[in-house]
Amino acid sequence: MYNPFSLEGKKVLVTGASSGIGKSIAIECSKLGAHLTIVGRNQERLNETFISLDGDKNNHNQLLLELTDYERLEFSIKELPVFDGVVNCAGIGTTNLFQFLTREKMQHVFDVNFFSPVELTRLLIKKKKIAKNGSVVFLSSIDGPINSHIGNSSYSATKAALAAMAKGMAVELAPKNIRVNYLMPGQTETPLIHNEFITEDQLALDMEKYPMKRYGRPEEIAYAAIYFLSDVSTFTTGAGLVIDGGFTLI
Amino acid sequence: MKTLNEFIELFAEQFDETDASEITPNTVFHDLDEYSSLIALSIIAMVDEEFDVTLKGDDMRSAVTVEDLYNIVINKA
Numbered sequence A: 001m002y003n004p005f006s007l008e009g010k011k012v013l014v015t016g017a018s019s020g021i022g023k024s025i026a027i028e029c030s031k032l033g034a035h036l037t038i039v040g041r042n043q044e045r046l047n048e049t050f051i052s053l054d055g056d057k058n059n060h061n062q063l064l065l066e067l068t069d070y071e072r073l074e075f076s077i078k079e080l081p082v083f084d085g086v087v088n089c090a091g092i093g094t095t096n097l098f099q100f101l102t103r104e105k106m107q108h109v110f111d112v113n114f115f116s117p118v119e120l121t122r123l124l125i126k127k128k129k130i131a132k133n134g135s136v137v138f139l140s141s142i143d144g145p146i147n148s149h150i151g152n153s154s155y156s157a158t159k160a161a162l163a164a165m166a167k168g169m170a171v172e173l174a175p176k177n178i179r180v181n182y183l184m185p186g187q188t189e190t191p192l193i194h195n196e197f198i199t200e201d202q203l204a205l206d207m208e209k210y211p212m213k214r215y216g217r218p219e220e221i222a223y224a225a226i227y228f229l230s231d232v233s234t235f236t237t238g239a240g241l242v243i244d245g246g247f248t249l250i
Numbered sequence B: 001m002k003t004l005n006e007f008i009e010l011f012a013e014q015f016d017e018t019d020a021s022e023i024t025p026n027t028v029f030h031d032l033d034e035y036s037s038l039i040a041l042s043i044i045a046m047v048d049e050e051f052d053v054t055l056k057g058d059d060m061r062s063a064v065t066v067e068d069l070y071n072i073v074i075n076k077a
């Protein structure tokens, strides 16, 4: 059957695969024939994703890794195959009002959201673990490159930094035919948006601000990742795609 | 552990327009004109910084008076 979005036989690494968007990306990629290496920290939830992967389990791997542990990261990479696609999805949400945003708090969110995905990708490139014609995807956000919210300055800063980094990488890696793109989701239904700082009532009110009166579903972000991973987007690099049900239009 | 009075002082500091004298143990803080979700976040952050206690949005909602909130903080400390 004709399917230009096919990922048949492509080796794809997905971080943050134990939850939310990363989990959905891993599962959807497997349904399109990709061979997955999924990364997370929580063994039980990572294994749940593993069990849900489509296709022969022998084609898939799972790896428990704290991505801010750079020594282990470098060590683990040696064991990994050469990938056609890398999706950097691991990330955390934070709520810090600016006047309480200490250097320490800022360092933590930058470590997880910015430095880890960048270092992982750098090492993969350096060790030649990303194939020619490969595709790298970062999970940025509308928060940062486009807008921001109360308590979100540091998170936004990490996501804007990622977008900028993706563009620079895209320029440098183009001669290797490796493409680098990023996704900018609006609020998406995952555990990340349900935190101690916000009540369910506040979330319901926020949802009303979306033209479609709802938040995104993880698979709606996954399909966009698939666009960047598959051969339909071979001339797309350094690009960011907003997926927010029209939120940033109004 | 900080006293109720010290808590009240720190609590009052999160407001700009509300005079500190308006903040007492019995103040129903949700009724203060200036109280907003932003002030609630400031209070959560202040409690995190000063008491090393993580308040949840629901804690802010369930507390009626300033003293109620102090008691929640003390119980979590």
Ligand SMILES: NC(=O)c1ccc[n+]([C@@H]2O[C@H](COP(=O)([O-])OP(=O)(O)OC[C@H]3O[C@@H](n4cnc5c(N)ncnc54)[C@H](OP(=O)(O)O)[C@@H]3O)[C@@H](O)[C@H]2O)c1
Pocket (backbone or CB within 6 Å): A015, A016, A017, A018, A019, A020, A021, A022, A039, A040, A041, A042, A043, A045, A046, A065, A066, A067, A068, A088, A089, A090, A091, A092, A093, A112, A139, A140, A141, A142, A184, A185, A186, A187, A188, A189, A190, A191, A192, A193
């Ligand atoms: N949800 C949204 O509304 C939204 C909107 C825009 C952008 N995004 C971005 O999309 C990405 C995925 O978010 P999500 O909503 O799917 O979040 P989520 O459900 O909370 O999942 C986060 C994932 O990141 C992993 N992770 C976090 N810190 C890690 C670390 N230090 N080392 C290794 N793995 C780590 C978690 O692993 P464990 O659970 O195993 O620890 C988990 O798999 C994030 O980058 C987020 O910023 C989300």
